[in-house]
Amino acid sequence: MQPVDEGWQYRWGDSPFLADGTPLWLDEPDSDKHWHDIAFPSNPPGRKGQEHVWFRVTLPEGEWYAPALYIYSVDIILQVWFRGELLYQYGTFDEHGRGKFEGWPWHEIPLPDGYEGETMYFRVFSNYTDIGLWGEVAILDHPDLVLHIVSNSAESLVIAALSGLIALLALVFALIQRRQRSFASIALFAFLTGVMLLAESQASLLILYQPLLWDYLAAGSYYLIPVALALLLSQWLDARRPRLVRWLMWLHLVFAALALMLALLGLVNLSSTFPVFDGVLLISLALMVAVVVRNFSSLYREQQVFLFTCGVFIVLLILDMAVAHGFLPWGRVPVSWGALAFSLALISISVWHYGKTQQALHQLTVQLEHKVAERTARAEALAEREVERSRLLALESKKSQKLADTIAALQDCAGVEEAFQPLLQALPQLYLPIAGCFYRRNPGGGYDRASLWGRSAANTFPPSLTQDLSGLTETVLPVRSQDVPAQLCFLLRIEPAQFGNVPEGVLLLERPNLPDVVKDYGTARVVAWVYQSVEKIGITLSGLALRSELQRFSYEDSLTGLKNRRYFDELFRHEREVAIRSERPLSLLIFDIDHFKRFNDSHGHDAGDEVLRMVGRVLENCFRGSDTVCRYGGEEFTVLMPGASREEARQRAENLRVTIAESQVEYLGKQLGNLTISAGIACWPESSPEFDELFRAADRALYQAKAAGRNRVVTASV
Ligand SMILES: Nc1nc2c(ncn2[C@@H]2O[C@H](COP(=O)(O)OP(=O)(O)OP(=O)(O)O)[C@@H](O)[C@H]2O)c(=O)[nH]1
Incomplete structure (x- = not known):
């Protein structure tokens, strides 16, 4: 590539044209004074709003196969004249030499042979800020030009x-x-x-x-x-x-x-x-x-x-x-x-x-995986916990059913003593799989092992406990699962207690060994259940005790401790049936204290009461266990002797009369003398074949004894 960068001249204005269209300036004699040198054919000095400029240059020597003149760009349209002819034109020139902008392409002007040393003219029109050729002007072969471009x-x-x-x-x-x-x-x-x-x-x-x-x-x-x-x-x-x-x-x-x-x-x-x-x-x-x-x-x-x-x-x-x-x-x-x-x-x-993003994604994936693993573990733990929880609930409901059955069985019992038998049987079923032991209070006040269940329980629980239950701490609610001790102690209290407020029994249990997943709340729950079960048993036994007490009160004479008239009436009916069925004799003794009114009057009512108590004690000793002694009312007593013949009855009555007559009445340290009784006896069937007449017959005999002077026993005869 051969730059054309020397010998450039410019000339403002536009050339006049000959009739054949040739510009006059191409071959104007004495024209050198109009042309001025310029380093590069662009923006010549002194434009002053002119829109036409001409450039010329003498083409340099060079050796080319297919030479072309390359112009980087032109502002804005151009004619190239060479050897008096229009060699190249870009844009359209009107009759005034003006034209429109048609782009800023690069130009390739093929050079004819022998161009070297000849002058080339460039007619330029521009209404743009710049005027002239622009960039670079050079000669090179056509292929090189393409390559260059x-x-x-x-x-x-x-x-x-x-x-x-x-x-x-x-x-x-x-x-x-x-x-x-x-x-x-x-x-x-x-x-x-x-x-x-x-x-x-x-x-x-x-x-x-x-x-x-x-x-x-x-x-x-x-x-x-x-x-x-x-x-x-x-x-x-x-x-x-x-x-x-x-x-x-x-x-x-x-x-x-x-x-x-x-x-x-x-x-x-x-x-x-x-x-x-x-x-x-x-x-x-x-x-x-x-x-x-x-x-x-x-x-x-x-x-x-x-x-x-x-x-x-x-x-x-x-x-x-x-x-x-x-x-x-x-x-x-x-x-x-x-x-x-x-x-x-x-x-x-x-x-x-x-x-x-990749890094964040990776971190996110790791986090997600971690979370998923965490959640899965949590879900598994929850599922396991749920299984154990339902197991615990099932066990609890089974045990609650057992407790309900036990309570029902206890309620069927006549008294506390009788109730202990089914209770001791039920305890292992109630509390297994928790190993444990139940102690019952003995008459000495200590506690003996009455029931034992669970593996290794024999080694864990001693055969007896001392009266003061030393070394044991009663388990009371509320308990927290974390604080449950290794051994649990529940006291069975029965109200009203026969011996004050002393527990009737002691239940010792090992700490429940629950699966880890339910331990946190389950242990406390189980302990609470056991506590409540012992409470319920205690309440039931208390009910039984109360019932027995009430029953005792309703059949017992509070002054003498003997059975009362109500008891006598029921017993009499019962013994009547038994006697008739078994055809065994039944003797009835009725007696009362002679001149008791007088005694009362002279020694006071309290002394009279003491007499009644004394008579009660004597009666207990004078009759057999099968005989039932009752205070029938006031100073009147009855003794029912199943199986006793009239004679046997008379002898026992006589024995009683003598014993009482010989007994000294002592009250407040004072001897108050002796008292006597009068008694009437009737025996079925000997003295009264009609059963319903038996009581009246005995009563009549008593009356006869009174009438006959008191302090005697009269036997009713048929
Ligand atoms: N201290 C005391 N006196 C009683 C009690 N129950 C009845 N008595 C008295 O017993 C006396 C019975 O008197 P009576 O029925 O006249 O008979 P008696 O004086 O024993 O005369 P005889 O039976 O004919 O020998 C009355 O004075 C009653 O007040 C009691 O629980 N305590």
Whole structure:
């Protein structure tokens, strides 16, 4: 490639044309004074609003197969004259030599043989800020030119493709992610960058030779880049209400739409919108930079990196702009490198994010697995606990049923003594599988082992306990599962107790050994149940004791301790049946104390009571166990003697009479003399074949004894 960078001359204005269309300036004698030297055929000094300029150059020596003159770009339309002929034209010149902007393509002008040393003329029209050729002008072979173009553009094409790919990926993310708007803005930014790089690359014309179309695309994407940037910024700084940024976004959007529309309608030249845009861009970039700098610290690290690369990209764009407007000498500004930096930043951020996401996912998976394992274990424990709980409940309900049966059996008993038999039998069934032992109070006041159950219970529980139950601590509610002692002690109390408030029995149990899963609450529950069961048994036995006591009271004479009249009446009926059935005799003795009124009167009622008690004691000794002695009322007594004949009865009565007559009555240390009794006897069937007459017969005999002078026994005869 041979740069054409020497011998350039320019001449403001447009050449007049001969009738055959040849410009006069091509072959004007004495023309050198109109032509001025210039280092490069671009923007000659002293334009003063002129829209036409001519350049000429003498083509240098060179050896080429198919030489062509390569011009990077032209502002804005061009005719190339060589050897008096129009060799090349870009754009359409009207009769005034003016024309419309038709894009900024690169130009290849094939050179005829022997061009070396000859002068080439360039007629340029421009109503744009710049006028003239632009970039570089050089001679090279056609294939080399193609290669040159391709290699010039390779970088941009690759980066454009990369940007396109990123745009696509960001678009996909925008569709599937939550932070859609950010991704959509990044997609737009990357897409615009890609399009701009492709459209601005020289190779685009090799793909499709539509310079104006590519320029529209370049302009559109270029104009919209600040829109994407502002959009992104406004989203990232959403919390800070970046009104200025939004306003700039709308400004650029409206500008892009207006510029492209007006250019397409032919109302303005597309080229003339560039300087305006660049001016606006400079201002809005400065404002956006200010906003970013102010809020930089509130952004995420990746946003900062992204904005930093955007900044690099924008600086390159500004440099490119400065070159385009001639503020800087021509040189290729690596705008694509800015885009590359942007793409790489995005890729790195994505990779970093991916890594972080993977890491977070991994952690999440580990956490989830951990949680699942934890929950499974908890569920299993709960299930196990539930099984054990229902087992415990089933056992409890079985035992409660057993307790109910036991209580019912106890209630059927006539008294406490009788009740202890079924109770001792029931205890092992009530409390197993808890090993235990029940002690019953002995007459000496200590406690003897009465029932023992469960493995190793014999070694655990001693055969007896001392009266004071030393070494034992009574278990009382409430208990906490954690505090349950190794040995439990429950006292069985019966009210009213025969011996005051002393327990009638002691239940010792080992601590219930429950499965771990129910231990925390189950142990206390079982202990409470046992406690309540002992209480219930105690209450039941107390009921029995009370019942016996009441029964005793209803049949007993409280003064003498002998059976009373009610008892006598019932017994008499019973013995009557037995006697009739067994045909055994039944004798009845009725007696009363002689002149008891007199005794009472002379010694007092209390002394009389003592006499009655004394008679009671004598009676207990004078009769057999099978004979029943009753106080029939007042000072009148009866003795029922089953199986006793009349004679036997008489003898016992006589024995009684003598014993009483001989007994000294002593009251309050004073001897009160002797008393006598009178008695009447009747015997079935000897003295009274009619049973119903038996009592009356005995009574009559008593009356006869009284009448006969008292202190005697009269036997009723038939
Ligand atoms: N101290 C005492 N006196 C009683 C009790 N029950 C009845 N008496 C008395 O017993 C006396 C019975 O008197 P009577 O029925 O006249 O008979 P008596 O004086 O024993 O005369 P005879 O039977 O004819 O010998 C009355 O004075 C009653 O008050 C009692 O529980 N205690």
